[in-house]
Amino acid sequence: MVRVTILASGSKGNCAVVTTSRTRIVLDAGLSCREIVKRMRLCGEEPENLDALLITHEHQDHVQGLSVLARRWNVPVYATEATHAAWKRWVTPRNTMSFKAWLEARRQQADMSSSSEAKPELQASDICDTAAVPSLTASEEQEAAQPLNPALLEAERELFPPDVRSDDPAYLPCVEHFRAGISFDIGDITVMPFTIPHDAADPVGFVLQAEGMRIVVATDLGYMPPNVRMHLRGADLLMIESNHDVEMLRDGPYPWAVKQRVLSRVGHLSNDAVGDYLAEDYDGGARFVVLAHISESNNLPELARLSAERALNGRMGLLGNKILLASQSTPLESILL
Ligand SMILES: [Zn+2]
């Protein structure tokens, strides 16, 4: 039996646990470690024996509790190399100047020595160092790359035994890099990561196979390209993003630039996009369709449900598909496969 427990889903934090008789893995750590452990215990999942923490991408709502969970509970972290590198940049304090500050510093230097010799104009190539410093982009306001909350991190550091405390914020006890399209095993779970279109360094969805069951997780994607549709086929449990209602987003509180990003092909899936997929392309084989990453600002759970139900009801024979809604505030009752 495979047990899937979605501890949280949404732009304030994503985390799920998949457990077989031999293996227990966590998908994303977008809540604080304390909250993850609290919700795990509430759901009868023990944090003591975690075999892996799989990361989809480096946005804050997927990595907030990563370092503390990995260190405190000694969990190996699995991520693509680019996601790991982007996360490291995010947690490492920046000591590079912004281009504006750097330019000003150069000007002041130049002014101080201008009486002795003429300085050449600054060239575009001068900025290559700063240009090379990547900045995370956000898909929703809450996903913006904020530095980790130092107070939170400090409070949680008290959880660490002294020997695993480290002053390096990017320290992790064990990291495994995977590549999209290349499967690997964790215990008796076979994991196939696949590329999704989203504004992160190297975002992925996952197909997890264990005990004859196929679980597909695809959240945080701007649209559904053929490779994603292919991986969604044959799912027993399909967890798919139903992020926003397009009209609510358009009329909602987000700044226009953020709205555009959410709507873009590297943003998030709308209720309509999921409805179109379920009506036209979905193979109908999943016992459970979980609508996830539902925006609290730009969607209503009932709108997401209605849209999916309407799409499935239009297709004879798919009424057996059970639609579940993942929530931000409370774990979803464990799904048994
Ligand atoms: Zn997200």
Ligand SMILES: [Zn+2]
């Ligand atoms: Zn994201």
